[in-house]
Amino acid sequence: MSDEVMPFGALPEVSSVSALSRPRRFFGLALAVVLPAALTAGLVLVGPAIGLAGDALALLLTVIVTALVGGLWAAVVCALLSSTLLNYWFIPPVRTLEIGEPHNIWTVVGFVAVGLLVSGVVHRAASTASAAARAAAEARTLSDVARATLRGEDALPTLLEHMRHAFGMTSASLLCRDPSGSGTWQVVDARGPGAPATPEMADVHVSAGDELVIALAGRPLGASDRAILGAFAAQVQALLERDELARAAALAARLEASERLRDALLAAVGHDLRTPLASATAAVSSLRSRDVTWADDERDELLATADESLARLASLVSDLLDLSRLRAGALTALRQTLWLDELLPPVLDELGPDAAKVVVRLPDDLPAVTGDAALVVRVLVNVIGNALRHAPSGSAPTTVTARRRGDRVELLVVDHGRGVPESDRARIFSPFQRLGDTDNTAGLGIGLALSRGLVEAMGGTLTPADTPGGGLTMVVDLPVDLPVDPPVDPPVHHGAIT
Known part of the structure; x- marks a missing residue:
């Protein structure tokens, strides 16, 4: 919260005896x-x-x-x-x-x-x-009050500080009566030393709505000052009502987002988890059937189908669990020294036959990065797999390269597909969005959302960019593994023996 206050002086006093000081x-x-x-x-x-x-x-x-x-x-x-x-x-x-x-x-x-x-x-x-x-x-004071009300979340402290300065008070408080009915008062916010904690401790107090009181300490106020104080009280009441409406709107927005996410999750689970589960169930049921005698190659094919379907099902469930852990803040990333040229071979192995469509070009002087090896491999499999899936037939191979930018290393996954319009790039990182996919074999649509969350958990970023000549380049940015100087023990001074 900022304590900056818009400058203006105290209201001048008007004496009935003389207008001179x-x-x-x-x-x-x-x-x-x-x-x-x-x-x-x-x-x-x-x-x-x-x-x-x-x-x-x-x-x-x-x-x-x-x-x-x-x-x-x-x-x-x-x-x-x-x-x-x-x-x-x-x-x-x-x-x-x-x-x-x-x-x-x-x-x-x-x-x-x-x-x-x-x-x-x-x-x-x-x-x-x-x-x-x-x-x-x-x-000028009323104008400042109106501007203060339009400020952000620090509007109430700013308004109280304005009130204190405008009337030449030592302190100002906004008090709320305890809703339990005990008759005690609670300090909602206060400014200045020795702020009054009850209306009785104040030199001046005025109502600011139901169970709310503005209390000022410093000096009594005349009739003209009390009229301006009434304007302050009205603005405080409007400010509290605005904050209440903002909280209600934020809660409604969160509930709406949760509802959309739940609907998307149910739809995705209904389509994408059922497919590998049905394939695995059909393969196992066929193998257990006593009415059909299977040849060895047919049995191997059914086993391979069941194994592939179960592996896909396990991967989808793992993605869902990791995404939920990320949203709950329960995922912890390790800080390890990683060499990207050592991480890419297991990534290509996990991609299977599609790895033949990937060209790796890493500079020889690329420094190590800091991150979690398992998470980095997971991210690269998702990002490179997504690029391969959207690459049109006959296009140039997907390229993986890297470069150093100051104390960061950027790993670039470059494809030459149709690309993603600027207006749709935020959507590709939303859960259960499969922009451009036309079938249900592409997964739950959480790969890029999960990947971005994993990279950010390691102190990095995942951003899209245009590929020169057409296509999309995904940039995985990770911190360079900088050496940490060991702590130096202070020198020990031995006194002279006399």
Whole structure:
């Protein structure tokens, strides 16, 4: 399972008091005190050259800057302090809080009003920007949730990890109530340290369907965050339902495949096992009959028929048993050092008279391979026998050659028959498939399926390829028998004797 998580940050918080961050508001308050005082000191040093209007505009500028930085309350503080400094230092009579002329009262009032209006506009703009960022984060989060649900088998852990990051939680769990009715909870999946094992251990929990709860630990959530958490819960429920449907579909597919395999097995057994059994039974029954006197050559022929039929029957049963052992994973392959030029003579002997149609061309420098000698012989008999059976009359002989490819050896069985179309090549390795056979003497149709399984059990592959000029080439790939360096004992250090 992959722990990779699609990156996105935590959802931004939206405060009902201020849309600005706390450090920014504190900095704004400090600026509301320092900036008017510093500017007033500078204006006092400059003297009356600027005039009252210039002094008022300069201090109003401090209110605007403070509003932009610290928001509403910092601007209010700055406006009140700036108006007080303006009255004390620049409105006659100076250095008193009295206002000598009535129009200067309106100057102070207008000064405060402008400061408040500017700070209100800045506060509203910051609130709008924060809400827009929140909406964008929510949309991005919901999009990530939808994409996570479409992922593979690691979708649930990914979704929980997204949930933990999106809400700034330390851990997240999916809990399922014990179906036995004991009232206990089971952790289906969890992410983060100290993940809650019960809803009571969580700071926030929400239902994700019947007997399912999402539990988060870290901090309480507001109403807007709970709405997004509800979307997560819906996706978790959909994900679990999808997984349940996928498991049901996989089970149905396995049952259907087993049913097809059973039907094919019954059909194959009905046709292919009955034929040699009937021949052997007929030969033995004829020999036991007291109504007919058989000549020696006739008796030998009946015995040969019975022997051949029983041998064929034993081979078919052995193939079926080996195929079932392969499917059950009960077949163990030995790791032996094998020389292919030593294995081919017994293969040709087992092929009988048809071996005369096989040409063997192995390079002299071909290295040894690793495998099970009995299994390799079995594979080659099946593959070469299959090539001979499908070779048309008068075609070029079947060729067996080999080559080295890195740390692998490829044994090629080349025939010049009709070949197999690309679209049908997967079928020839399916059990009970006899592509191109027109009679029931070709066997159960499990030779290539069994051969591929045996080769893979030895760490190799069996693949088809086109023969130049027409035909099919079966490539048996086996690992080279590489020498293993013996373990080296660590040196023994003897201390000096003093």
